[in-house]
Amino acid sequence: MKTHNKILCGDSFCQSTAKKESAYKQFFLGLLEGDGSIQVNHWKKRSLQYRIIIKLKYSSANYAMCAQIRNQLGIMNLHIRRGFVILVEDHRAKLPVIMTIIDKYGLLLTHRRKQYAFFKYCYNNRITYSEYAHIKALEQSWFGFESINDYSSDQLLRFSHWPNWLCGFTEAEGCFCIRSNNNLSFSISQKDGYEILTAIKKTFNIPNKVRSTTRVYFLETYAGRILESLCYFYTSPSTIGLLGEKQKQYETFKIVLAYKLKK
Known part of the structure; x- marks a missing residue:
């Protein structure tokens, strides 16, 4: 029996399993x-409620992805x-598992x-509603935000979880577009996300500039070599890749791109 367990939990097996779990965690953070x-x-100005939630437009692919994340992690x-697939945790005793993932790798958007700093402060200190309301009134001048500054694009690229984080973030915010004339483009946008898009x-x-509107920062490219x-x-194989609806979008995009590059 001991020999059997050793075979199942040999170094290579455990390492590959651990690597897969880490990749899912990093993807989860990007998503x-x-x-x-x-x-x-x-709740009625009496008690505080804590919730971490991901909300995606319903599709069979997004549903399968969310089930995969839940089961894997x-x-x-x-x-x-109502037309959405939702991953949510609001049980106080279970939230620390997610907080551990966040603390290990770190969030990237300011x-x-x-x-999260506000969430963690409230959660760990079990603050009263009156302190909660006071912090809300202070807005950006709360002392808990003083040490939180934007990461530069170069700092973002140095995070070890950047590639898998980017896969999850692309699943949320990216777009692989095939126009009616078969022209292709990739775009991604984010409110207050200049440094992320620069990274x-x-x-x-990508040679194109990060553009901005009144609502978001936006990056788009049409260049064939960049799309490739x-x-x-x-x-x-070094990244987890895309897992949901964007994976389906990407697979079609990739086929059309390969055809165009052969011409």
């Missing part, structure tokens, strides 16, 4: 930062409601880091 929220709310509850621009050597490098990245 959370793109399409999620870290919330502290109140043993976190979050899965709901299908506004998510601030959300993505550097990852793929994107495909190498999302198909690389």
Whole structure:
């Protein structure tokens, strides 16, 4: 029996399993930062409620992806409601499992880091509603935000979980577009995300500038060689790749791109 367990839990098996779990955790964080929220709310001004949630438009692929994340990591509850697939955890005793993942790797978007700093402070200190309301009134001047500054694009690229985080973030915010004339483009956007998009621009050597509107920062490329490098990245065995609806979108995109490059 001991020999059997040793075979099942040999170094190579355990390492590959651990690597897979780490990749899922990193992907989960990218998805959370793109399409999620870290919330502290109140119930009738009496008690505080804590919730970490990811909300995606329903599709069979997104449902399968969320079920896969839940089963692989043993976190979050899965709901299908009003055209959305939702991963959520609001049980106080279970939230520390997710907090451990966040603490280990770190969030990258400044506004998510601030959300989490507030969440963690409230959770760990079991603060009263009156202190909660006071912090809300202070907005950005709360002392808990003082040490949270934007990461530069170069700092972002140095994070070891950047590749798998980017896969999750792309699943949330990216778009592989095939126009009616078969022209292709890749775009990704984020509110208050200039440095993130600049890091993505550097990852793929995209020559286009990060543009901005009144609502979001936006990066788009049509260049064939850049689109080809994107495909190498999302198909690389060194990343987890795409897992949901964007994976389906990407597979069609990749086929059309390969055809165009052969011409």
